[in-house]
Amino acid sequence: MAAQKSVQPAPDTTRRSERSRRAIYAAALELVGEVGYPKTTIEGIAARAGVGKQTIYRWWSSKADVLMEAFLDLAERTARTAGQEPHTVPDTGDLAADLKAVLRATVDELLAARFEVPSRALAAEGVVNEQAGRAFVAKLLEPSLQLYVDRLRAAQDAGHVRPGVDPRIALELFVSPLAQRWLQRTGPISHAYTDTLVDYALHGIGTCPPAPPERGTVGA
Template identity: 70%
Template sequence: MADKRVPDAGRRSERSRRAIYDAALALVGEVGYGRTTIEAIAARAGVGKQTIYRWWPSKAAVLLEAFIDLGGRAARDAGEQPAGFPDTGDLAADLKLVLRATVDELNDPATEAPTRALAAEGIVDPKLGAEFVEKLLEPSMRLYATRLRAAQEAGQVRAGVDPRIAVELLVAPLTHRWLLRTRPLTHAYADAVVDHALQGLSTGLPAGLSASETEQKGR
């Protein structure tokens, strides 16, 4: 008797979507964002370009979704639990661990090109930029802020410190060095950023007094 089962359209669509993700990420890494086109993504993925336009309005939107999926896929493949921030009670050690992982991710050839492309495109496309922040940056910033609030409650960070501003003191230097390629982005640099930032955040330094002023008073 002939098999009259209806093809699973959902499964076929998922295969096509996955192929499009992989094609977009590969092309950006190989030829750069500027030379990556919807037509090239479609050809690499083995789908019609109208399939892509039916799901996404632009190549930037394709790349953003592919990049978000890449992060989730890597976590699933590694059997990781939902993202969290370590809290060993040692704030400096916890921050250094996370910033070192950030350095590794930014330097990873598989993620560097799409991250740079999305950061640059988000500057000229406000809608994409807002989505980039909301879906990729904001969740991470909330984890940092939560860890810093816990440190405040433990008396390790001054009560008057704004956790969200403190997060920028930690993350912005890495982003600046990576985006502008001013100097190599290393674990040693991440550690130094934490050490310098905590000089101003910790309860060991009086509010409103800089590290240099404290050093001068001790002379």
């Protein structure tokens, strides 16, 4: 009786592709943090990831695309690790609490080395490289800012924000100071700092104006 030839299972190309993709993400983020955006190359990413550069070009058209996708993936995984739902601003009905929760999570990300190093490199490159800057804004910044816009509009609908307020401008009251302080290292960032930004943005810093005089009492 002839011996039966054992049948080997077919390789799982999906699992292999996912491993390669993860390796490429990690390599791209490590390199941009170590040598900066200009010196990061597709060849360098491929070598560190242990894949052929044709593998990278099969999925992405440029190193900018690789880095942006890797960064988005990092942000999503960081949020999930912190117990946050990525790509959302919560709506519990308490606007101040919701904004504070998201900004606290943002502080945690900005202070984490694995997030801070590549994000600083990408942000710095975006200042001097118009194409990289546009990609950074379009793929990373604007989608995040739109989440704040949507939450503030929901607050307007609920009567918690004045009808005439422009949400796109309003969000800059708490987002922009945090970004500036982090980028320029003008001071420490913390949960207490972003909580204060939200309080100042929602409640203002001036005293309440005096009530207008009742009709008939002017000049009395």
